[in-house]
Amino acid sequence: MLRVAVPNKGALSEAAATMLRESGYRQRSDTKELVLVDEVNSVEFFYLRPRDIATYVGEGTLDCGITGRDMLLDSGAAADEVLPLGFGASRFRFAAPAGSGFTRDSLRGLRVATSYPGLVGAHLREAGVEARLIRLDGAVESAIRLGVADAIADVVETGTTLRQAGLELFGEPILQSEAIVIKRSGTAPQGLDTLLRRLRGVLVARTYVMMDYDVPAEALERATAVTPGFESPTVSPLAREGWFAVRAMVKRADAQAIMDALWEEGARAILVTDISASRL
Numbered sequence: 001m002l003r004v005a006v007p008n009k010g011a012l013s014e015a016a017a018t019m020l021r022e023s024g025y026r027q028r029s030d031t032k033e034l035v036l037v038d039e040v041n042s043v044e045f046f047y048l049r050p051r052d053i054a055t056y057v058g059e060g061t062l063d064c065g066i067t068g069r070d071m072l073l074d075s076g077a078a079a080d081e082v083l084p085l086g087f088g089a090s091r092f093r094f095a096a097p098a099g100s101g102f103t104r105d106s107l108r109g110l111r112v113a114t115s116y117p118g119l120v121g122a123h124l125r126e127a128g129v130e131a132r133l134i135r136l137d138g139a140v141e142s143a144i145r146l147g148v149a150d151a152i153a154d155v156v157e158t159g160t161t162l163r164q165a166g167l168e169l170f171g172e173p174i175l176q177s178e179a180i181v182i183k184r185s186g187t188a189p190q191g192l193d194t195l196l197r198r199l200r201g202v203l204v205a206r207t208y209v210m211m212d213y214d215v216p217a218e219a220l221e222r223a224t225a226v227t228p229g230f231e232s233p234t235v236s237p238l239a240r241e242g243w244f245a246v247r248a249m250v251k252r253a254d255a256q257a258i259m260d261a262l263w264e265e266g267a268r269a270i271l272v273t274d275i276s277a278s279r280l
């Protein structure tokens with residue numbers, strides 16, 4: 001049985017469970033459940049703190065897991081990223097009181113509060129900046145006002161928390177993070193391929209839609225150039241002489257613009273439908 005770690009709470013937990021459900025796996029119905037066995041798919045899910053997941057996977061007690069890229073790098077665990085999952089996106093940034101004019105180099109000798117000392121320590125060491133790291137569990141944005149730090153380094157999504165604390169970003173982003181699947185370095189757990197194939201299928205279903213339309217023969221070439229599809233569009237003759245039906249996958253984000261372009265080319269009956277699962 002494949003042993004998979006899933007965040008039990010926090011920013012990634014609901015989205016991770018949703019993606020696993022869409023991939024055909026059973027998920028817990030009660031947030032107090034710590035383990036769930038999906039007998040049909042031969043997978044055992046362990047609900048753990050996102051920060052601990054890289055440790056379990058790195059130690060080899062679990063085969064793989066879902067966590068944040070920032071948490072994997074912070075942990076220093078012997079685990080590798082195998083698949084980005086397209087949710088839980090954030091940037092990891094330095095911040096200081098608005099108007100303080102800090103740069104990364106000006107952190108030399110100052111106190112930097114963070115919940116990610118491994119990640120920030122490695123970043124500053126690489127930059128040759130020696131600063132004192134103050135390790136906090138959370139609500140790091142309050143550390144400066146409360147006098148334990150001069151600057152902070154933390155997860156930023158919308159920037160609302162920073163703004164409300166009167167802070168502003170400085171320096172280049174330390175990391176672009178998102179939810180990822182990790183596995184222990186140097187291993188190829190049995191069953192992981194199937195899990196990854198299913199997750200990739202969901203990613204495709206989320207990113208693409210299916211587009212169908214009818215087009216007169218003289219516009220067929222121009223229209224299919226607009227919708228080249230994944231491999232190649234499906235083109236079938238219509239009962240009506242001189243017309244074709246075309247079916248192709250297009251990016252969900254581009255669908256409206258593509259429909260406009262097809263209409264201009266003379267296509268009609270343009271329909272968009274969701275893809276609920278896929279294997280490409």
Ligand SMILES: Nc1ncnc2c1ncn2[C@@H]1O[C@H](COP(=O)(O)OP(=O)(O)OP(=O)(O)O)[C@@H](O)[C@H]1O
Nearest residue numbers: 010011012050051068070071088089090155157177
């Ligand atoms: N607001 C957010 N938007 C997007 N991703 C986030 C956000 N906050 C945290 N994350 C990401 O979620 C992952 C887990 O962080 P999370 O905040 O859920 O854990 P935690 O701080 O240990 O727990 P908690 O906040 O519940 O004490 C990290 O990879 C982080 O980058």
Ligand SMILES: O=P(O)(O)OC[C@H]1O[C@H](OP(=O)(O)OP(=O)(O)O)[C@H](O)[C@@H]1O
Nearest residue numbers: 138139140155156157158159160161162
């Ligand atoms: O840019 P924003 O959209 O405001 O999101 C970023 C905030 O979200 C996370 O906090 P969380 O709620 O996890 O609390 P924590 O600091 O206790 O971890 C993170 O640590 C930031 O504080």
Ligand SMILES: [Mg+2]
Nearest residue numbers: 010011138155
């Ligand atoms: Mg948090």
